[in-house]
Amino acid sequence: MMNQEQLQKATEMARYAAAQAAGLIRSYYMNRDNITEVKSDNSPVTIADKEAEKTIIRIIKEAYPDHDIFGEEYGRDGENSDYLWLIDPIDGTKSFVRGYPFFSTQIALMFKGELVLGVSHAPLMDEQAYAYKNGGAYLNGEPLKVQQQWSEHSSCVSTGNIQSLVHNNWHKLGQLLLKFSKIRGYGDFYHYHLLAGGKIDLLIESDVNILDIAALTVIVREAGGLITDLNGHNIGLDTTDVVAGNQQTHALAMDYLS
DSSP states (O other): OOOHHHHHHHHHHHHHHHHHHHHHHHHHHHHOOOOEEEOTTSOEEEHHHHHHHHHHHHHHHHHOTTSEEEETTTEEEOSSOSEEEEEEEEETHHHHHHTOSOOEEEEEEEETTEEEEEEEEETTTTEEEEEETTSOEEETTEEOOOOOOOOGGGOEEEEEOOHHHHHHSHHHHHHHHTTOSEEEOOOTTHHHHHHHTTSOSEEEEESOOHHHHHHHHHHHHHTTOEEEOTTSOOOOTTOOEEEEEOHHHHHHHHHHHO
């Protein structure tokens, strides 16, 4: 396992890689010189996705040639290392393609199955959130802390990708939402940034994969939040749904949804 100094250095490398990818992504977004293809799962992929992932992989491999990499566009490279980098070059490609700014670059590091660092970079919002284990969480250099005091009259919950909840827990979800004064659907990276910064109190999301949430998991944890799947299990490679909040709101959500 990396020590604190090594984790900090790895985080700085990941921040640099995300920033380099962001510059490339912005250029494609502004020029609209982009070709969209449809993958086998009917999700879109663009030149920007592929080129950004290549850039990130190159930077990681230069710094850590023996580490494994798992990327959204190019899959798994290596099966032997205890260290696995997780990359989603554009989390929110549908937003990117349609021209609204709710997309980000996600880079995380996992050591023996434990997420230990994460970087979430939103190119059009000029937001870079980052964290590493026992090192705190930050947004553009400023500390992030979840809101620990919760009251119903001023509370806010955000939901994302709730299709599977509609089928399985729609009534329970409705009962939970009645406990909050504001209900929003920020989705993608953005409500994780808001939660880690104490601006919302709970988020619920389904139909996700680990590449969407790995970096954000570390950021929320290091900001003092709780984040699990809807059954209360730790976030891992097979996670497909998420609930995150402070101790009170997370427990409240688990009472209704688990």
